[in-house]
Amino acid sequence: MIKLAHFTREDFGTLMQWISSEAFMIQWAGSSFEFPLHVYQLEQYIKGANQPSSDTFVFKAIEQETGKMIGHLSLKLDRRNDSARIGKVLIGDESMRGRGLGACLIEAAAELAFCTFKMHRVSLGVFDFNHAAIACYEKVGFQKEGLLRDVRKCGQEYWSLWEMSLLEEEWKGRDEREAAK
Numbered sequence: 001m002i003k004l005a006h007f008t009r010e011d012f013g014t015l016m017q018w019i020s021s022e023a024f025m026i027q028w029a030g031s032s033f034e035f036p037l038h039v040y041q042l043e044q045y046i047k048g049a050n051q052p053s054s055d056t057f058v059f060k061a062i063e064q065e066t067g068k069m070i071g072h073l074s075l076k077l078d079r080r081n082d083s084a085r086i087g088k089v090l091i092g093d094e095s096m097r098g099r100g101l102g103a104c105l106i107e108a109a110a111e112l113a114f115c116t117f118k119m120h121r122v123s124l125g126v127f128d129f130n131h132a133a134i135a136c137y138e139k140v141g142f143q144k145e146g147l148l149r150d151v152r153k154c155g156q157e158y159w160s161l162w163e164m165s166l167l168e169e170e171w172k173g174r175d176e177r178e179a180a181k
Contacts, residue, residue, distance in 0.1 A: 003061075003062050004062075007058040009042075012039055015037070016037050028088060028089075054077075055079065063101070070091060070101065072088060082118070084117065102136040120168045121168070122165065125164070128147065128162055134162065145163045
């Protein structure tokens, strides 16, 4: 299905091709970047990331069958509170969308957060109009915590954001239920 590998400078071009409009970039990354996405921004994004002592990990999603980069996500750790935040989630290769790979990508990130980094809680934010992403996150076990109303402005429109989270015991309970099937 999907494996995560560190996102590197060699991957910049692919990601920049996927981010085709300012609205799409805001949906993908909030206010982290300015459109158009360019190399300097991405160099700053990965600077200091992906080291054992880092709090930020930036990944590309690779479809195992083909070895092709099909997506992206980041994982930000709050080690003091045993909490992680998934961000910048994208299945960028449009031909791979609608196949359940988003759920595989989120499961891989959650497994990394809970099993490798020993986090207690994983959170993410998703715009309220992104029904496919919300369904994907709920399929993995994330629960809505609250709606941040009109939190981001895109053009003349305001967008609201659902905060969602998954706790360690919910993740483990999910694994136990899967094993019992």
